[in-house]
Amino acid sequence: MGKYFGTDGFRGEANINLTADHAYKVGRFLGWYYNEKRRRDAAAGRAVSDGPARIVIGKDTRRSSYMFEYSLVGGLVASGADAYLLHVTTTPSVAYVARVDAFDCGIMISASHNPYYDNGIKLINGEGEKMDEETISLVEAYLDGDLNAFGEHWDELPFATRDKIGCTVDYISGRNRYIGYLISLGMYSFRGVKVGLDCANGSSWNIAKAVFDALGATTYVINAEPNGLNINLNAGSTHIEGLQKFVVEKGLDIGFAYDGDADRCLCVDEKGNVVTGDHILYIYGRYMKERGKLINNTVVTTVMSNFGLYKALDELDIGYAKTKVGDKYVYEYMQQNGCRIGGEQSGHIIFSKYASTGDGILTSLKLMEVMLARKKPMSELAAPLKIYPQVLENVKVTDKTAAQNDADVQAAVQAVAEALGDTGRILVRESGTEPLVRVMVEAPEHEICQKYVDSVVQVIRDKGYAVE
Template sequence: MGKYFGTDGFRGEANISLTVEHAFKIGRFLGWYYGRAHKGTDHKCRVAIGKDTRRSSYMFEDALSAGLTASGADVYLLHVTTTPSVAYVVRTEEDFDCGIMISASHNPYYDNGIKILNGRGEKLEESVIQEIERYLDGEMPEAPLAHREQIGCTTDYSAGRNRYIGYLITLATRSFKGKRIGLDCSNGSAFSIAKSVFDALGAKTYVINNEPDGTNINRDCGSTHIEVLQEYVKEHQLDVGFAYDGDADRCIAVDEQGNVVNGDLILYVCGKYMKEKGWLANDTVVTTVMSNFGLYKAFDAAGISYEKTAVGDKYVYENMQQNGHRLGGEQSGHIIFSKYASTGDGILTSLKVMEVLLETKQPLSKLCEDVHVYPQVLKNVRVDSKPEAQNDPDVQAEIRKVANLLGDNGRILVRESGTEPLIRVMVEAPTHEECEKYVDQVIAVLEYKGHVNK
């Protein structure tokens, strides 16, 4: 990870750690890099920009657009839309050089972020990110300004978002008629897309948290507050529910009984179905180190192989591309179907789960019952310095001690957040009490050594 960009873009509190000056300079660099510097003096760089519902997203949209057009790029505004829709537009239209999504995903409204996608709709290459960071730090000359007819312009491109909605609708294998489906749009990007898709497919759609006001994105709603949808599904006796995060690249489901179906369970349900249909390339699913022991045991029983990557859908996708795998994802709900998308896509994931329900004629609770999830406790610790806390010899010694105590009956994982100043401490063990005990032991050492920012 760099100084500014983590595993999912440049993220921070708006106008504090992520400013309009940063956005303007990123726009200046990208317009120059993908224009005259990268493809020759006559190339007109084209960039698609989407944003979520945060109040600050409009500010960053303007700053990025100003920087891009000043460097000679033409900008196509998708307005409020999802991250996967930006990836789709860039990927399916040959003349886009890159795409930008303005979002801090599941973070609170006062944070924001800049995610950059390459011309294939994939997370930007690390080599280009390093060049952007050098430019932000003044280690490169200022990009030349465009003049006269070379100056770029902005264009309303809501048609691109509408094309994406049409694409999603075409992916459904059956009508959803007669199905009672709940959607929690997290007062975020999904509000402009999800209901339209499910309504068009004939579902009886029940939508909550679909009235963004600029400050209520992710607030007590969406995939990070799944208990809201759980209660809603039970209260209204729905067949299934789907919750998204701020930019809708995640999906967490709720079965008809109100139980949470997280990313691990979605990978199992879809992976088993795809294997039975002969569609699971290499009979392999790509996971991250955060996936549960129970998932791997269920995969073993189903004859499904698996790979483990570092946390981040970026790394999952890289592994899928390198090895030709078709399904991968994270426990947090980033699920990638590489035949259909180049990023995690919450709404697409909902449609693929619905496909399994409709084709197998089984409720989601039944489809998940072969996965016996190990108790898991994950606690986030805010620290002054992630590297110093992570690499402290006493902290590492305590981690090794816990690992030895767990043996083959569990595991401990301590890692730095890629997007926030946090150390994440996770333990899986036979009982919840053991998980709590061992997580707290590691946190106690972090506190004793003075790493915790209270």
């Protein structure tokens, strides 16, 4: 992780530690960088498209997203790039459009599942993947006024002038094409299926229902009235209890909850039980194995996946890999090893045949496919996976690296690991996007989990790292 960009972009509270000025400078750099790259490629005789750099931008429903959008556009066009606006849309749609329409890169303005007062800038390369670390480091160097690129030092970047100044293009057609792509992936009619959607008052509010309606579902929607201040507010995948109640009260067959930018999805079965990302990996991994589609016989997980998932996969003779937390790392492993499915417990699921990033709406379509193909309710499909009790506590700290590396904290963690033996596990890690240390314990009983989490958290507090 860099100084500004974490595992999921440059994120912070709007106009506190992520400002309009930051956004303008990010735009200035990207517009200049991709134009300069095109110029040098052309001079070297390498194939390059004519015209200025083309960069596509999407945003979620936060009030500050408009401010960051305009600031980014100002920087891009000042550097001579053309900015294509998808307006309010999902992160996976930006990735899709960047890839299929040959953009130099994509930008998504979102803080994902964070509250409305936070925001973020996610950078996506021309292949629809999260931006490489080398380019991110150049962005950060420019933000700090110490840029070395293309073998030169740049005290300041040149402005475009006259006919080289960039323009802004309304590109809502790209978003509509993405919606059409999702609809095309529906292998079965959803007619007769009652589906609940929780759009978190976020990016999916005007996309998800259109897709399910087109495929024939009887669609019921909650939290699809964004006002700029209510994104993720007691809604969506981080507050799924609202959808659980809704599914039961309405007698629905299934429900899906998205986060603010709809790159993750959790599910609720017909009984109101939560179907986590681990369940989704199990259900669809098994479905692929049964049809001979699970290339390399591997499901890619992160270190946060539940013990129960690995036990269930073992019973099916399905292999698995474990990566660091972050769908970025999951995707990298999948690309390097040719794997078809991977994801996180939180609901970031990647189907590499269809997308280059986690896509909540795509995930819900794939779960519908299994349910309809197997003619079984979601509760039955999820039943073989027995989830171990888990307690996760996020501790806000002054310095997450120092807290995690403290000798006394490490000793407390080691003591828990020894006490659990092979009956459970403890995991302590830094958040990639927030000033948090996450302490997680899995064990046969909830009380055991809570006891050991409390013991480690208490040491973090006693050493003065916690922000109360």
